[in-house]
Amino acid sequence: MVEADASWRDESLGARVRVALWLRDEVGEGGVFSKASMREAIKGTEQVDRRMRDLRPAGWAILTYRDKPSLQPDQLYLEKIGLPVWRAEHRAAGLRQIxxxxxxxxxxxxxxxxxxxxxxxxxxxxxxxxxxxxxxLGHVNPHISGGGANAEDLITECARCNETVKHLTGVQMTKEQVWDRMKELPVQGKRQLLAWVKTDFRPLSPAEKVWGMYRQLPAAVREGLEDDLEALMRS
Incomplete structure (x- = not known):
């Protein structure tokens, strides 16, 4: 069991616990810090930024410059310390296993x-x-603490969108900006978009589906498939 007086310097502890203890002891509520300073403290740990983000579903409020304009782009603000994840009873708080x-x-x-x-x-x-x-994988509602890990709660995201969505307090574009782009679409494009909006789903063509499968293969394998496809088209 990890006690309340545990230290973030204890390398035997998990990364999320060490990050939480570092924020508690070195930053404190109302404190400003940078990812660079956190990485410098928690050395030798992969994806330390992700371990910090994993604290948010456990009630930790960590704001970025998008949430708090007075911050610099490389600064974060510890608004609230959430559940004490260094205690055994809260160790898995907010974690959603997929x-x-x-x-x-x-x-x-x-x-x-x-x-x-x-x-x-x-x-x-x-x-x-x-x-x-x-x-x-991201969550359809990323700001909901303790949400489920069922397929209907999950969405495929690229790492860049996943990071952006986690930090957003509102939408990325304004309603007016999206509406302007909607109006620019040709009539057929508007019809197609409306169908997607009504069903909240954009169906992929067979070629698009295979493209997605192709892109997730290693580069060397993709090169081989490119040669095979060219040969098939010539036959």
């Missing part, structure tokens, strides 16, 4: 594409040349 079967089902259901921006696994971002998408 089974491998559910993970596979959601990826396949969503066509191995980010449901928020449409990018596929390993595809390059148009606005970030050289940066390639990594798919992960």
């Amino acid at each position: 089974s491998a079967k559910t993970r596979r089902y959601v990826y396949e259901r969503d066509g191995h594409m980010c449901r928020r921006c449409g990018i596929s696994a390993a595809e390059q971002y148009a606005d970030e040349p050289g940066t390639h998408a990594r798919l992960t």
